[in-house]
Amino acid sequence: MQFNRTWGPLTVRVDVRAAVAGAILFFLLLNLGFWQLGRAGEKAALEARWQARSELPAVSPHVIFESEGNSETDQWVDRAVRWEGRFKPQDYLLLDNRIYRGQVGYHLIALAESQGLLVPVNLGWLAGDPSRRTLPTPVLPSDLMVIEGKVYVPAGSPIVMQKPLPPQSLPAVVQTLYWDDWRESLSALTQQAVLPYEVRIEPGSPAALEAEWPLVNQSPSKHIGYAVQWFAMAAVLCVIGVARMTNLPALLKGSRGI
Numbered sequence: 001m002q003f004n005r006t007w008g009p010l011t012v013r014v015d016v017r018a019a020v021a022g023a024i025l026f027f028l029l030l031n032l033g034f035w036q037l038g039r040a041g042e043k044a045a046l047e048a049r050w051q052a053r054s055e056l057p058a059v060s061p062h063v064i065f066e067s068e069g070n071s072e073t074d075q076w077v078d079r080a081v082r083w084e085g086r087f088k089p090q091d092y093l094l095l096d097n098r099i100y101r102g103q104v105g106y107h108l109i110a111l112a113e114s115q116g117l118l119v120p121v122n123l124g125w126l127a128g129d130p131s132r133r134t135l136p137t138p139v140l141p142s143d144l145m146v147i148e149g150k151v152y153v154p155a156g157s158p159i160v161m162q163k164p165l166p167p168q169s170l171p172a173v174v175q176t177l178y179w180d181d182w183r184e185s186l187s188a189l190t191q192q193a194v195l196p197y198e199v200r201i202e203p204g205s206p207a208a209l210e211a212e213w214p215l216v217n218q219s220p221s222k223h224i225g226y227a228v229q230w231f232a233m234a235a236v237l238c239v240i241g242v243a244r245m246t247n248l249p250a251l252l253k254g255s256r257g258i
Contacts, residue, residue: 013245022241026234033230040223050078050215058082058148061119061195068196076151081199085112085119085147087140087207091190093120094135094173100125100210108138108209109177109198111170111190112147118186119195120179121147124203124211135173141207149199152213 058080067075087110095107105128111118126136166185167174179196186194203211 011246019241019245022237026237026241029230029234029237033227033234036223036227036230039218040220040227043218043220043223047215047220053078053150054080056080061114061117061199064151064197065117065193065195074153076197077153079151080148081119081151082146082148083114083119084144085114086144087112087121087142089140089142090170091118092138092140092171093167093177094126094171095122095177096173096175098125100212104128104130106136106173110138110140110207111186111194113192116192117195118190118192119147120177120198121149121207122152122198122200122211123207124201124209126209145207147199147201147207148205149201150213152198152200 056079060083061081062083064076064079064081091111093109095109098105098107106126108123108126110121110123112121113119123138126138128136164175164178166178166182167189168185170189177198179194179198183194183196200213201208201211203213205211
């Protein structure tokens with residue numbers, strides 16, 4: 001189906017189906033560009049929140065535990081935590097399929113005691129058996145020590161077909177962490193209350209393993225760069241469309257030649 005019109009020297013010849021496909025692609029490119037700008041805004045907000053929370057004084061896990069139900073979860077995200085605690089040799093979880101510098105391993109989540117309260121502390125990445133035949137046997141510090149870290153709450157719930165059952169014993173290997181659903185089971189196993197938040201240990205701590213905690217996987221500037229690329233592609237598509245559907249390039253060339 002063709003659309004042909006002439007307005008003075010300007011001639012328009014359009015294949016309607018091609019024009020519709022081009023318009024859809026054009027708006028798709030625009031949508032991708034605006035989506036990247038939105039992601040840049042989200043990452044900038046995360047960085048601003050982290051900076052603001054890092055300037056606040058550290059709190060103890062008991063303050064967070066006692067405030068549960070009286071405050072929103074977002075209040076404690078990225079908040080510094082500090083307390084004296086002790087690790088138990090067998091009270092830990094291995095979070096499977098964690099990649100560090102191209103190597104697959106585990107995150108070691110140890111339950112640190114704090115005056116009757118157990119705090120899930122992510123000690124960082126631990127190498128695993130490449131053949132997947134054996135599990136690592138970490139040696140946790142046994143002495144009373146000062147533990148410092150920051151509260152970590154995932155931005156969204158993982159997408160799985162079915163939520164896994166809580167571990168029936170410790171130590172255990174898990175694919176995902178569900179503190180809200182598992183806390184009662186873990187409390188029954190350990191006979192102690194469990195903080196429903198993960199604390200990521202400070203990298204300089206004596207108990208830390210490979211504890212690198214990137215705030216965001218991509219900086220806001222990268223998202224802005226991607227948005228510019230999508231917008232540029234949309235602009236190029238628009239220019240190509242005008243050149244193919246009209247005689248405007250010839251008219252412009254002729255006007256410059258006069």
